[in-house]
Amino acid sequence: MNSETAVIQKFLGAFIVALASALVLSGPVAATPAKEAPWLPEAAAYRLTLFLGNLEPLPWDDVGTAWAEPYRGSEFSVGALAWLDGNSDIGPAPLLDAITREDRQAVFAEATRLIARRIDEELDRAVMADDPARAQQAVRTARELYRSFADGIAAADPDASRRIGLAWLELNSSTGSAGVLGAGATPASRKTMEAAREVISLYLAENYLVDDFAPRRTLSALPETVVLSGRTIEVPPSLPPGFDIFDQDPLPRLVLNFEEQGIDETDLPLVAYGDMLFDSAQIFGNPAQGLGVACSTCHNRSDVNQRLFIPGASHQPGAIDVDGAFFNPIFNDRRDDPIDIPSLRGLRFTGPYGRDGRFASLRDFTRNVIVNEFGGDEPTPFMLDALLAYMLEFDFLPNSMLTPDGQLTEAAPEAAQRGEAIFNTPFAALGDRSCSSCHVPDTNFLDRQAHDIGSVALAYDGARTGAMDTPTLLGTVYTAPYFHDGSLPTLAAVVDWFDESKSLGLTGAERADLTAYLETVGAADEPYEAFDAENTAFRLAFSELTTFASTLDTLLPQRDAKHILLLTDTVAADLSADASTMSNLAARPEVYALAQRLAEVGDAVRTDDWVAAETSWTAFKSEADAIEERAF
Template sequence: MKHLIASALIGLLPLSVGATAIEEAPWAPRAAAYRLSLFMANLTPVPWEKIENNWTAPAPGSAVAVEALSRVSDSDAQNIRAALAAEDRQALFAAITTALAKGILQHLEAAEATLGQPEAAFEVAQSAALYRAFEDGILAADKQAAHDLGRAWLVLNSSLGSTGILNNGAQDPNVARFAEAQKVIVEYIETNYLPSVFVERGKLTPAPESAVRSGTPVVLPATLPPGSNIADQRELPRLVLQFEEAGEDEANLPLVAYGDMLFDSPEIFGSPARDLGIACSTCHNRSDVNRDFFIPGLSSHAGGMDVDSSFFNPMFNDREDDHLDTPSMRGIRFTAPYGRDGREPSLRSFVRNVIVTEFAGAEPTPFQLDAMVAYLRAFDFLPNPQIDEAGRLTDKASEAAKRGEVLFNTEFAGLGDRSCASCHTPDRFFRDGQTYDIGSAEPPFPGGTATPFETPTLRNVNFTAPYMHDGSLATLAGVVDWFNDTKDLGLDAEQRADLTAYLRAVGDGEEPYQRFEGRDSVFRLSWEELTTFASTLDTLIPMRDAENIAVLIDTVAPDLAADASVMINQNAKPEIYRFAAILQAVGDASAAGDWAEASLQWDAFKTMQAEIDERMF
């Protein structure tokens, strides 16, 4: 929900305000391949085939679909290929860094040769697009150098000259200023990215060579590679909560409301997930699946990733490149055990494992675990009029689906004289709570045993494609075909179509996506969620629970301030900043143990919220 909060809270005032969602600009192909290669080369094990694809095929996040290797010299391409063939990280770093640095200088030379012509601006832009791949490394290592180089790029652009329009407004290039700025950039690049020999590096980063040689610690901010997408999916899933169906308001359930906030909070995770703004809701968007989630190197395709890679928690690294599709959490209170392999018997142990083991977070407090479990247990399935409470088809299902229901309950020799319903038990939410090795996964090593996976529910499965534990099958029809082929079920085309129709019937759901119309706007959804989060302060302040107040404030207040920073209407900014500042003041006072001041600021926040509620709704 972070993008909803970020885009909607600036609508608090009945003024012409708005926010622009910040999306990463596409990368130059060589720069994209470079950053992707560094990211992947720091994984354990190194996915060499994927790194090679970054150079020999259009890289994720590239502005244009061209092979990066086609844009470097023959000698540089040869060095890159040799490093890839040898699977040598240090040689790879040297080869790709050299190729990129040469590209920066070559484009500057081309700009110098065409000063006063339109081509010069193009060449400077191309050079700057490659320099972007080094930029955060330079900034982290030497802020003064980053400032000087930034100024040099500005001078370059202002010194190009122009032919004007229709012979009007022509401007001669300033050759001397261009040469001066070019010299600053060239000398820095040659010294730091074109040395005769690179110092061996443990973690491969774009930090300049001079900083690495000096032994100065260079800490770069956590980043994801080009082509990553961790934003909420465009079409938001509809969240169905058990207590709302019963007419209860979440604001009256402080434990659930706090769990809701934790579910949306990166603060419970460790670095780098926390620094990147990744929360439970990033993948499990509104209890369902974020089918747009993608991190190159960790995700084989959108909608999942290798959760036990070395990136998020090296201690949890299983040293395998094993993408898992993100499962839906709808109806999760009915679907124990948890985890794709069913390793966690309870929601409490599952939540703790995700926080501490998968994402390197601190040990959650008992209160935090209680809150998250309370919130997760409220997740319901989408209502489906095609099935009754026992999982049987109703009259609303098609005739094909009804024929498929018979097949679903038919025993097959290829299934060990069992039926599909033996595992996907209709009256148990189409699952049996067991794990099986059905042959859908390869053993992790020769002679090893493939991992068994727990039986997933079929409820609302229409909205969770692709299928199988690794998302290897795109459609339900593909799933039916896979079982028919691998288990020798002997189904003809019509029977396969009927069985697919049955799966679609039991996997359906009403209004799967959030509707925004009339008063039910994106803003209102976001505003109600935010104020619900904050409402838990009514419970936390009397408890004098500074630790959990800090998590709440650190999650919500920065979002408010960030919203104000991108508002178009300058007149509206002060009130939004003030609103965020009041919430921050609650946190500051509680951290200082001044509970009277915390209560005073919280009352001020609620007063302001009430004014906004009345004004807007």
């Protein structure tokens, strides 16, 4: 058995695990996204085609690549076209012709028919197989291909979804078994297999193998009969294969000004509520909200999530186009211009805000992110107050090789000491300015201005669009790559770029020393969270979530239903989702019950039963205290 066949056999188990995780998350969407099972090559290409086909302008080169190459992170070594060539008698010529012609509707139709035909092809193999192992593998492959359509059918035609689900179960159970060493062998039930297969194939014929599909304004896996009915169906938002919106590993250390002074966040309800909002997908609109995307998704622990990647919106990990077509079509600038995610450390020192410094006010910048970039409702003044109160507590990482006024200490290496002199040296090619003229050491290596250094390609002749806000150099060792578009992979590459583009005339040794200086300034004593057997990631999450909930002590007496419900919906869902990561399995049911207790607070508030809400909140606090030591 080859490795890719083995991967197929892993799919069903992974799918069941993903489904079980999803069932826990009933109710409000959690900001903790669930990992999904791998995709078969042609199914992945189809889902990528749907996703890319809804972007404006449509990235046709990416559509072609989706079929020609494995999706990012794929467990398969070949793309869909090569996979089809080696595993199917179905040719992709009509689809490739439609891609060449850049005919969106034709690409949708041909890709949809191709997947439906592939399902039928595998079902033929299952029914005709002469041994149970071959039949079972064909059924697994067919079912994984059906996954391409499953969410559309479930959303639009739940009765059919249940019928087809039962048909898959019947297929699985009727393929027979070779037993163990010949013992316990059972024959296949051909009649049962054919009947179950007919349920699936008839539905495919009526909905995914039609000669002419209705014009699609939005490409989706909705059944054709439902589209023709004119009913409005909301398909849950999804990201295409190859996405990654999970927390980076190792987890960046979060440094908060009040914590360093020994102040407990539970004594700062406005800060704690802002901390919750920073982790809440509820403040955004769809699709971000439905996908569990929050502020912390990109700015992980106030830093940069260097693994974040969304096909069609990211050109590389750690970058995102926030004004493209996906998150908020009305804010689409129709330019393919993803930017490297900036760190938010030391935010109170780093204004103006935005890569080009277009927002003087952090409040205006934050509102723009919520409403314009991610399509959320207008935040209340309290929400903006809380978010700012929290974010203004973000501090830089401590660095024992640097004094508070930006000078190197004796702990710094000799190369960095030499590089410091170069950093402060005026260069004629820079107009008799030095590196430190913009990255001023005693103001956190900032000048709070925007400069055009020639790193941005001009949009048109005479454009003055190249000025970018001066970034701090603090903590930069952990925020690679560099420049607004992440075009330079290392700090050494940054030094080389300046030396070459500005004709500074540095020797190789001087470049090395200047790089050593930047690496020293950008270093930190403890950049990442340290975990062990009991000090787990879940324990950290549990502490944060119960701290978020502590703001109910302030909100409940005020009868502030709007902000209470935002909190309970967010925290209860996240507590349930995070419980699945616990290493202490025995305590997991208690955490699920605790999440339910918080949900009961929200349920009571919705019915204006404030006595019940207070009772559930009191019980939550008592139960949280009781299980805190076991929550790891």
